[in-house]
Amino acid sequence: xxxxxxxxxxxxVIFSSEVNQELEGYKxxxxxxxxxxxxxxxxxxxxxxxxxxxxxxxxxxxLDSIKKWKAVSEHLQAQKFGREKWYRAYKxxxxxxxxxxxxxxxxx
Amino acid sequence: xxxxxxxxxxxxVIFSSEVNQELEGYKxxxxxxxxxxxxxxxxxxxxxxxxxxxxxxxxxxxLDSIKKWKAVSEHLQAQKFGREKWYRAYKxxxxxxxxxxxxxxxxx
Numbered sequence: 001x002x003x004x005x006x007x008x009x010x011x012x013v014i015f016s017s018e019v020n021q022e023l024e025g026y027k028x029x030x031x032x033x034x035x036x037x038x039x040x041x042x043x044x045x046x047x048x049x050x051x052x053x054x055x056x057x058x059x060x061x062x063l064d065s066i067k068k069w070k071a072v073s074e075h076l077q078a079q080k081f082g083r084e085k086w087y088r089a090y091k092x093x094x095x096x097x098x099x100x101x102x103x104x105x106x107x108x
Numbered sequence: 109x110x111x112x113x114x115x116x117x118x119x120x121v122i123f124s125s126e127v128n129q130e131l132e133g134y135k136x137x138x139x140x141x142x143x144x145x146x147x148x149x150x151x152x153x154x155x156x157x158x159x160x161x162x163x164x165x166x167x168x169x170x171l172d173s174i175k176k177w178k179a180v181s182e183h184l185q186a187q188k189f190g191r192e193k194w195y196r197a198y199k200x201x202x203x204x205x206x207x208x209x210x211x212x213x214x215x216x
Contacts, residue, residue, distance in 0.1 A: 005201075
């Protein structure tokens with residue numbers, strides 16, 4: 001689902017990743033992180049899709065909230081596993097959303 | 109592939125979309141737009157993935173380049189078809205990338 005976010009400005013973290021073939025434990029950890037991120041102060045929503053490349057965008061009220069989420073202990077452990085086991089490569093981009101606009105057919 | 113982008117600041121356009129079941133012509137038009145966007149002044153790269161939700165992030169050197177790409181005639185036509193035929197909903201977010209960091213296992 002497209003995330004429902006407030007009027008800009010707000011922040012986005014674009015996390016792009018390429019995974020290894022061996023992904024033991026990855027799906028479970030991903031779900032744990034999804035459950036956990038939703039409880040974080042300043043979290044506004046997230047969107048995710050994966051084909052060859054995975055893209056997860058999370059939305060935040062401030063840089064401070066992003067920084068605190070990065071330092072949550074379970075998340076630090078997930079980041080460590082990610083580097084050691086699952087990700088072949090990743091890139092994180094911290095962005096200020098300056099403007100947004102959209103379209104909704106109203107049929108759902 | 110993760111896009112190779114210059115040192116921040118630069119811009120990102122996050123395009124999140126939900127498509128209809130009937131997608132005649134969509135794949136061809138998407139490929140045309142990928143070919144076309146790569147030729148645009150100020151284009152730095154893009155990343156794309158789709159499951160239920162589609163996320164395409166394109167990277168740009170300036171707001172002016174983003175504005176000009178939005179107004180390219182073939183792209184305007186694609187946007188029109190998108191609203192009329194293919195997309196159930198979409199959201200476009202214009203962002204300033206303030207910081208980025210990454211990891212590459214070096215195995216590829």
